[in-house]
Amino acid sequence: MTEIGAERRAAGRKEPDLSTDIGGIRMKNPVMVASGTFGFGPEYADLVEPDRLGGVIVKGISLDPAAGNEPPRLVEVPCGLINSIGLQNPGVEYFVREYMPFLRDCGTTVIVNIWGRSIEEYRLVAIRLSEAGGVDGLELNLSCPNIREGGAAFGTDARLLRQVVTEVRASTDLPLIVKLSPNVPDIGELAVICEQAGADAVSLINTLPAMAVDVETRRPRLGNISGGLSGPAIHPVAVKMVWEATRACALPVIGVGGVSSLADALEFFIVGARAVAVGTATFSNPRCALEIVDGLREYLAGHGLAGMDDLIGTLET
Amino acid sequence: MIYMETCRVEDNRGVGGEYRILVLRSEQIAGSVLPGQFVHVRIPRRNDLVLRRPFSVFRVRNGCMEIFYKVVGAGTRVLAETRRHAALSVLGPLGRAFPDADPDAEPVLVAGGYGAAALYMVAEACRRRGTVLLGGASAGDILLGTEFESLGWRVEVATEDGSLGLKGRVTDLLDALIARRPGEHFEFFACGPEGMLRAVARRAMQKGVRAWLSFDRRMGCGVGACLACVLDVRDEGGRRRRVRVCREGPVFEAGTVVWEEDPGND
Numbered sequence: 001m002t003e004i005g006a007e008r009r010a011a012g013r014k015e016p017d018l019s020t021d022i023g024g025i026r027m028k029n030p031v032m033v034a035s036g037t038f039g040f041g042p043e044y045a046d047l048v049e050p051d052r053l054g055g056v057i058v059k060g061i062s063l064d065p066a067a068g069n070e071p072p073r074l075v076e077v078p079c080g081l082i083n084s085i086g087l088q089n090p091g092v093e094y095f096v097r098e099y100m101p102f103l104r105d106c107g108t109t110v111i112v113n114i115w116g117r118s119i120e121e122y123r124l125v126a127i128r129l130s131e132a133g134g135v136d137g138l139e140l141n142l143s144c145p146n147i148r149e150g151g152a153a154f155g156t157d158a159r160l161l162r163q164v165v166t167e168v169r170a171s172t173d174l175p176l177i178v179k180l181s182p183n184v185p186d187i188g189e190l191a192v193i194c195e196q197a198g199a200d201a202v203s204l205i206n207t208l209p210a211m212a213v214d215v216e217t218r219r220p221r222l223g224n225i226s227g228g229l230s231g232p233a234i235h236p237v238a239v240k241m242v243w244e245a246t247r248a249c250a251l252p253v254i255g256v257g258g259v260s261s262l263a264d265a266l267e268f269f270i271v272g273a274r275a276v277a278v279g280t281a282t283f284s285n286p287r288c289a290l291e292i293v294d295g296l297r298e299y300l301a302g303h304g305l306a307g308m309d310d311l312i313g314t315l316e317t
Numbered sequence: 318m319i320y321m322e323t324c325r326v327e328d329n330r331g332v333g334g335e336y337r338i339l340v341l342r343s344e345q346i347a348g349s350v351l352p353g354q355f356v357h358v359r360i361p362r363r364n365d366l367v368l369r370r371p372f373s374v375f376r377v378r379n380g381c382m383e384i385f386y387k388v389v390g391a392g393t394r395v396l397a398e399t400r401r402h403a404a405l406s407v408l409g410p411l412g413r414a415f416p417d418a419d420p421d422a423e424p425v426l427v428a429g430g431y432g433a434a435a436l437y438m439v440a441e442a443c444r445r446r447g448t449v450l451l452g453g454a455s456a457g458d459i460l461l462g463t464e465f466e467s468l469g470w471r472v473e474v475a476t477e478d479g480s481l482g483l484k485g486r487v488t489d490l491l492d493a494l495i496a497r498r499p500g501e502h503f504e505f506f507a508c509g510p511e512g513m514l515r516a517v518a519r520r521a522m523q524k525g526v527r528a529w530l531s532f533d534r535r536m537g538c539g540v541g542a543c544l545a546c547v548l549d550v551r552d553e554g555g556r557r558r559r560v561r562v563c564r565e566g567p568v569f570e571a572g573t574v575v576w577e578e579d580p581g582n583d
Contacts, residue, residue: 039542043564046319047408047540059544067559072535074545079365081537088544088559231367260364283538284359284369286321286408 016300017307018293020054020274022252023200024175025137027109027275029054030308031265031293034256034279035113035139035179036060036085040099041106047286051107052293057203057277058095058103060113060141061129063121065091070223075212080231080258081280082210084224087115087141092125096132104134111177115141119154119164123171130172138174140165140199143181143206155181155206161190162197169198177254180204180245182234187241188248195249202245203254203277205238231280232258239267246272246313260288262295272313319408319540320345326403327381329396334457336431337397338375339384346409347382350374352438353531353568356384356409357539360392361399369408370396371536371563373435373508385434385460411539412567415506415529418443422504422527425450425494426470427487427517429509433461435531439506440468448473448494452487452513456480488516495524505529505571518571528571534562549575 018029032055038044040058050056068088075082089095095112103110112135116122122140129135142155142164154160161178169176178194180187182205191202207228212221220226238257246253252275255268260281268276278289285291305311324341331337341347346356357369370392375385388397399405418424418439424447426436433451440449446469451459454477462472473490474482483490487509495503505528507517514530521528537543541564548562550573557575560566 037538037543039538039540039544043538043540043542047321059542068544068547071545071547073547074368074535074537074543076366076368079367081367083537083543083545085544088547232364260367280367283543284367285406286538286540 014306016297016305018297018300020308022137022175022254022275023177025055025109025111025200027054029293029296030269030275031289031296032057032109032111032254032275032277033282033289034277035141037279037282040089040095041103042099044282044286048290052290053108054275054293055109055111055136056103056106057111057113057139058099059089060087060115061089061092061095061125062087062115062117063092063124065089065094072221072223073227075221075227077210077212077229078233080229080233082212082222082227082229083207084222084227086224092128096128100132100134109136110134111137111139113139113141113179119167122164122168126168126172126174130174135174137177137200138168138172139177139179139203140168141179141206143179155179155190156184158190158193162193165194165197165199175200177201177203179206179256181206182208182237182241188244191245191249191251191253195251199251201252201254201274202249203256204245205234205241205257208234208237230258232260232264234258235264235267239271242268242273243271243315259292260285262292262299265292265296266299266311269308269311270313270315272315274308274312318349319411321406321408322346323404324407326399326401326405328401329399335388336460337386337388339386339396339399340381341384341405341407342380343382343407344380346407347377347380350377350382350410351414352442353415353435354410354412355567356382356407357411357536358384358396359406360395361403361405363391363395366392366395368537369539371411371533371539373531374410374438375434376437376441385431387431408539412563413565415439415531415568418445418506419504419527420444422502423447423498425491425503425505426465427452427491427505427507427509427513429453429487429513430458431460432508432510432513432531433465435508436506437461437464440465440470446470450475450487450490450494452476452490452509454478486516487513488520491517491520495520507531515576518574518576521571529568530571530574532562532567532569536563539563551575
């Protein structure tokens with residue numbers, strides 16, 4: 001009897017539509033896993049069904065292999081962690097050969113985060129990934145605080161930002177997402193530059209520069225002295241910046257920064273993000289992104305919303 | 318296969334000093350964990366602690382896995398306060414196990430402090446019983462001696478303050494053992510602070526002994542995704558490679574590890 005009742009209720013109520021579109025990238029739902037926290041794809045395969053994610057954003061890939069920074073590379077701080085991994089990766093050729101077969105078959109949207117030490121390197125990685133097949137979009141990392149050359153240097157200088165986005169845009173037909181640094185006076189201004197230079201979307205925020213000291217040894221707690229702060233501690237900062245970016249430009253925004261619960265994700269959607277990515281929270285709960293997908297479906301249904309468009313950008317001020 | 322299992326706390330008792338044993342009811346992880354593998358435990362009730370904590374599995378008994386731990390910081394303090402019947406989220410089994418012992422070699426287990434806990438399952442699994450060398454700062458840091466003895470292992474002890482056994486380091490015991498039995502074909506299994514591992518590695522390489530070292534590094538994800546816990550090793554071709562302690566380790570053969578500085582005379 002209860003089954004019949006459940007069927008009737010289901011028939012009378014359409015399942016909410018979780019699908020979303022990020023600058024031409026169709027996604028089955030708006031919850032991805034963020035670059036740097038989900039490896040190169042297969043690491044979490046035993047624990048997370050990738051085909052239930054909205055998308056996977058692969059860890060930053062560069063032209064040549066990169067060894068990253070010296071350990072310790074991670075330190076926990078209240079409500080967050082500081083990392084100084086330094087974009088260690090096996091280089092684009094190895095990535096395409098060893099990881100793309102898994103990613104092509106994983107049943108979800110695949111976005112590859114890319115970085116370079118020069119604009120030319122960004123271009124060459126973008127070209128290689130465009131030919132690889134199976135990549136649905138590129139996320140330009142212009143905001144990593146952990147490498148000396150490239151990284152945030154491109155994302156915090158308006159002139160360089162315009163140049164790198166323009167040149168990569170001219171090198172690939174893949175949808176182009178620009179991941180922005182929070183360490184700027186006006187995030188809206190940079191989002192507008194991305195829009196003018198031909199980006200299809202922006203994602204924000206990357207980590208905030210941070211440092212922790214061991215008071216007994218008086219030494220930095222990271223091998224690289226400082227690193228980037230992520231986790232719940234930075235979420236309110238990210239919400240504010242996503243809100244500013246969505247008001248400043250027409251590009252779709254991916255909200256990243258400290259999402260560890262449905263409420264965190266909802267905040268991003270309400271201030272205008274078209275998708276979110278779960279990062280640090282995956283470490284303590286590998287299924288966090290999947291739980292948010294389920295929670296989001298219930299939230300939409302419970303609030304009588306037919307789909308994401310009824311939720312995105314509905315902030316009342 | 319890596320599982321994320323909700324485990325009920327069956328017991329959580331102090332065993333002297335800051336050391337405790339956590340007993341967790343587990344179907345999946347306890348049923349598949351191998352000697353040297355570890356688990357990643359989510360700290361309950363504390364959302365401000367965003368990372369899980371890695372622990373070696375001490376042993377598996379009666380459908381439970383036991384974790385032997387030391388209260389050293391905020392996470393382990395919360396764990397110490399966790400009561401019976403509480404539920405803990407555990408990821409595991411993680412990492413690569415110690416390989417099967419060489420049946421032709423005399424096994425020697427070298428433990429610094431609670432590194433002994435990571436070697437207990439090795440002691441259980443070895444067909445051949447050998448010698449366990451336990452080292453620590455003081456008598457209170459010498460752990461599981463009677464447990465190793467009851468498995469049939471010979472136990473030798475060294476403490477830095479001389480409060481139990483030889484006054485000195487665990488590697489002094491190792492030197493004495495090697496000197497006592499020239500021509501013996503040994504195999505070493507070691508877990509402890511990195512300085513100790515380095516000292517064991519140096520002796521192994523000098524004597525041409527195969528040595529398996531279990532490393533402890535600060536970890537993020539535990540499954541190989543975040544690249545926090547890296548270690549430099551050399552592959553078969555002698556090429557330097559940066560690998561993940563959580564995935565390619567935590568157990569490495571001593572000869573493959575690239576040590577950050579010359580071991581010198583430690």
